[in-house]
Amino acid sequence: MLVLHQYxxxxxxxxxxxxxxxxxxAFTEQYWQLGERKQVAALNPIGKLPALEHDGRVICDSTDVAHYLEQAFPExxxxxADPALRGQVHVLEDWADESLYFxxxxxxxxxxxxxERNIPRMVEHESAxxxxxxPKVVPGGIAKITASQGIGRKSPEQLMIDVTRHIEAVNDLLSEAQWLVGNRISLADLAVYGMFDALRDADMAAAQIARYSAVVAWMERVEQTTSERASPANATSKEDDS
Ligand SMILES: N[C@@H](CCC(=O)N[C@@H](CS)C(=O)NCC(=O)O)C(=O)O
Incomplete structure (x- = not known):
């Protein structure tokens, strides 16, 4: 059985x-609390999630997990397989993970x-x-991370210019295509989708995404194509965790 460890x-x-x-x-989901960092460090010494547990092995970093899954479950x-398309998938995945994430x-x-809306959702499973x-320390802690990374030093107006440009770029990529790379869904779609879905939790970004019809249609396509498959283990775990 595979276990996906997550925050x-x-x-x-x-x-x-x-x-x-x-x-x-089929997989089960294990959600960890932010107060369980010691246990998470035992899984991944870097302390970050997600991580995948499979046959006694723990694979960390979503990109490494994705490549592991592709090798273990190729179909x-x-x-x-095409090198030019594979290169494009990697570049888009890395852009999502290392830029859109911030x-x-x-x-x-x-x-x-x-x-005020999202921090309570993030901490709802923690101790009292x-x-x-x-909620008192997370916004400042994250602001420090994004300030040192650079994005957090920009004005709100400049941030939204950047974000809108990113959304428009994806809309442009989809102007004559169903998927971001080639003519079938790939890891690039899933990585960028994950970040755009998170952006929709921020009102101003959600409003921008809604303006781009190719992006909205693509997000629905990703959702339909990758919706949950019937799996008793998965269903049980989802109920337990939500
Ligand atoms: N490059 C990593 C990034 C993972 C990551 O940043 N995870 C965050 C949660 S979104 C985390 O574990 N943060 C806790 C920490 O930094 O200690 C990946 O692709 O898995």
Whole structure:
């Protein structure tokens, strides 16, 4: 059995859950609390999730997990065999993971209105003490990360210019295509979808996404193509965790 270890509200969860669904692989989900960092460090010394447990092995980092899954469960493929397409998938996946991630994190958890709605969702499974403490410290902690990364130092207006440009770029890629790379769904779609879905938790980004019809239609297409497959283990675990 495969176990997907996750933190609540992580955009990387969507990427891997949908990959597992698309490949028809049964899995259970284990959600960890932010107060369980020691136990998470035992799984992944870097302390980050998601991580995948399979046959006694733990694979960390969503990109490594995706490549592991593709090798262990090649059908149906999500990473193209064609080198030019494979290169495009990697570049888009890395853009999602290493650039879009900071925009969605900053907008969801540090900006007024959005942080008040999203932080309680992030901490709802923590102890009573952490449910009290984390809303006071998480926005500042995330703002520090995004300030050192650069995005957090931009004005709200400049941030939204960036985000809109990113959404428009995806809309352009989809202007004559159903999927981001080639003519079938790939890991690039799942990685970018995960970040756009998280961006929809921030009001101003959600409003921008709604303006781009090719993006809206593509997000629905990704959802339909990678929706949950019937799997008793999965269903039980989802109920337990939500
Ligand atoms: N590059 C990693 C990033 C994973 C990541 O940043 N996960 C966040 C949750 S969204 C995390 O575990 N944060 C806890 C920490 O940094 O200690 C991946 O693709 O899996």
């Amino acid at each position: 609540h509200l992580s955009p990387y969860n969507e990427k891997l859950q949908r990959m597992l669904n698309f490949k028809g692989i 149906p493929p999500l990473i193209p 925009y969605e994190m900053h907008l969801r958890f540090t900006t007024p209105g959005n942080r 003490f952490l449910r009290w403490l984390l």
